Amino acid sequence: xxxxxxxxxxxxxxxxxxxxxxxxxxxxxxxxxxxxxxxxxxxxxxxxxxxxxxxxxxxxxxxxxxxxxxxxxxxxxxxxxxxxxxxxxxxxxxxxxxxxxxxxxxxxxxxxxxxxxxxxxxxxxxxxxxxxxxxxxxxxxxxxxxxxxxxxxxxxxxxxxxxxxxxxxxxxxxxxxxxxxxxxxxxxxxxxxxxxxxxxxxxxxxxxxxxxxxxxxxxxxxxxxxxxxxxxxxxxxxxxxxxxxxxxxxxxxxxxxxxxxxxxxxxxxxxxxxxxxxxxxxxxxxxxxxxxxxxxxxxxxxxxxxxxxxxxxxxxxxxxxxxxxxxxxxxxxxxxxxxxxxxxxxxxxxxxxxxxxxxxxxxxxxxxxxxxxxxxxxxxxxxxxxxxxxxxxxxxxxxxxxxxxxxxxxxxxxxxxxxxxxxxxxxxxxxxxxxxxxxxxxxxxxxxxxxxxxxxxxxxxxxxxxxxxxxxxxxx
Ligand code: BYC
Numbered sequence: 001x002x003x004x005x006x007x008x009x010x011x012x013x014x015x016x017x018x019x020x021x022x023x024x025x026x027x028x029x030x031x032x033x034x035x036x037x038x039x040x041x042x043x044x045x046x047x048x049x050x051x052x053x054x055x056x057x058x059x060x061x062x063x064x065x066x067x068x069x070x071x072x073x074x075x076x077x078x079x080x081x082x083x084x085x086x087x088x089x090x091x092x093x094x095x096x097x098x099x100x101x102x103x104x105x106x107x108x109x110x111x112x113x114x115x116x117x118x119x120x121x122x123x124x125x126x127x128x129x130x131x132x133x134x135x136x137x138x139x140x141x142x143x144x145x146x147x148x149x150x151x152x153x154x155x156x157x158x159x160x161x162x163x164x165x166x167x168x169x170x171x172x173x174x175x176x177x178x179x180x181x182x183x184x185x186x187x188x189x190x191x192x193x194x195x196x197x198x199x200x201x202x203x204x205x206x207x208x209x210x211x212x213x214x215x216x217x218x219x220x221x222x223x224x225x226x227x228x229x230x231x232x233x234x235x236x237x238x239x240x241x242x243x244x245x246x247x248x249x250x251x252x253x254x255x256x257x258x259x260x261x262x263x264x265x266x267x268x269x270x271x272x273x274x275x276x277x278x279x280x281x282x283x284x285x286x287x288x289x290x291x292x293x294x295x296x297x298x299x300x301x302x303x304x305x306x307x308x309x310x311x312x313x314x315x316x317x318x319x320x321x322x323x324x325x326x327x328x329x330x331x332x333x334x335x336x337x338x339x340x341x342x343x344x345x346x347x348x349x350x351x352x353x354x355x356x357x358x359x360x361x362x363x364x365x366x367x368x369x370x371x372x373x374x375x376x377x378x379x380x381x382x383x384x385x386x387x388x389x390x391x392x393x394x395x396x397x398x399x400x401x402x403x404x405x406x407x408x409x410x411x412x413x414x415x416x417x418x419x420x421x422x423x424x425x426x427x428x429x430x431x432x433x434x435x436x437x438x439x440x441x442x443x444x445x446x447x448x449x450x451x452x453x454x455x456x457x458x459x460x461x462x463x464x465x466x467x468x469x470x471x472x473x474x475x476x
Pocket of ligand 1: 115213216300306
């Protein structure tokens with residue numbers, strides 16, 4: 001793939017300069033994006049130089065360039081993965097037909113809704129994380145936070161490009177609305193539940209990157225299968241960026257677990273709060289929260305929306321092309337765990353309507369692999385505790401479990417039991433207050449806060465005491 005043209009005001013590999021109307025529309029959107037970034041992006045660090053990677057090509061091996069950038073000068077742009085020659089639609093009613101270079105008129109509304117929902121999550125996460133810089137546990141972590149933030153900003157660009165390029169006036173209006181909604185706002189909230197929750201501290205941030213960004217991985221992987229080729233190519237490139245966000249999450253939680261275990265060993269006590277660490281029961285409650293709100297992001301177990309998007313060829317399954325079936329699913333069934341009365345049962349349902357659940361199953365297995373790695377760390381310290389994913393029905397708001405109270409070990413319980421126990425299961429205000437007391441900035445190069453272990457290595461081969469964010473120049 002040719003490199004990205006950085007001489008353009010909007011770096012891109014889609015020949016924007018050949019489409020004057022589109023270019024003008026995006027150039028009008030760009031200052032509004034920057035206004036939004038300055039208002040809702042990372043608070044207090046807009047004038048500092050940050051050691052960031054920027055995409056310079058969409059090749060697997062050569063896309064990243066590292067260097068110091070002030071965040072408002074980050075080269076947000078439009079990058080689509082290389083087109084695949086003779087790409088065919090891999091599922092649904094149009095299976096085998098050439099992938100669509102344009103939006104099929106009859107699917108316009110459904111497709112726009114999917115793109116807007118995806119796009120809405122990107123600025124939402126930046127808004128949720130905007131206060132974290134002030135309490136960073138190290139310059140290394142601060143830099144990672146900002147890397148995640150600028151890339152979420154770029155993901156917004158990715159969806160806005162599709163809206164502007166393929167959806168005419170409606171698309172332009174939706175692109176505006178993406179800058180108007182605000183995470184957690186009572187009047188104009190973000191679309192999906194998890195993106196209106198707060199990310200008040202770094203424990204929440206790492207949990208969010210592990211659990212919620214991982215929903216991003218599975219949703220983008222499904223949209224990457226889309227018969228609408230520009231969406232597929234956009235998502236393919238976004239997934240390479242998403243991988244880093246999940247790395248930040250898994251390593252961040254892993255380093256906290258490691259530190260907690262070290263403190264437990266050193267002081268021969270489970271109560272590491274006294275020694276400035278985060279105790280494992282608190283970690284478990286944060287896992288329970290972030291996992292459950294992220295499970296909701298997959299939608300209801302039984303969904304005609306999902307069935308339609310599949311049949312239309314707009315949203316496939318995870319690794320659709322690797323699956324060995326007819327890719328139409330007209331006759332197939334899929335086992336779904338759901339609530340029936342006051343019992344949790346497994347029921348075979350038409351596979352087409354169960355696509356959300358199937359994707360959630362893929363996601364759950366992936367989350368479990370990460371939790372297993374954290375547990376290995378705990379075991380290596382000779383500590384007899386296991387972190388667990390709660391039952392999929394626990395603390396759910398969407399789907400059949402949203403109608404009942406389920407314990408973390410998967411029992412349908414009464415409201416009274418929930419009221420008596422939920423403080424053991426979900427982060428309490430006291431937990432949040434305690435975690436907040438740990439959130440004191442560690443900003444000297446090479447220093448790490450006492451509640452988190454340093455990572456195994458630095459960024460791009462640099463040492464851990466590298467000045468990943470230059471704090472010398474403060475915002476005016
Ligand atoms: N909160 O048939 P249903 C990421 C709505 S994360 C609020 O059950 P469907 C990222 C639903 O919209 C990935 N509302 O579900 C991560 C529908 O409303 P309408 C984001 C919800 O439609 C970290 C109604 O309930 N990408 O990238 O099959 C940082 C009935 O829906 C929720 C996508 O989500 C909820 N949790 O599936 C940064 C991909 N769940 O339409 C970024 C695009 C459902 O009746 N979106 N509803 O008004 C989709 O594929 C689908 O919209 C969903 C829902 C999977 C979200």
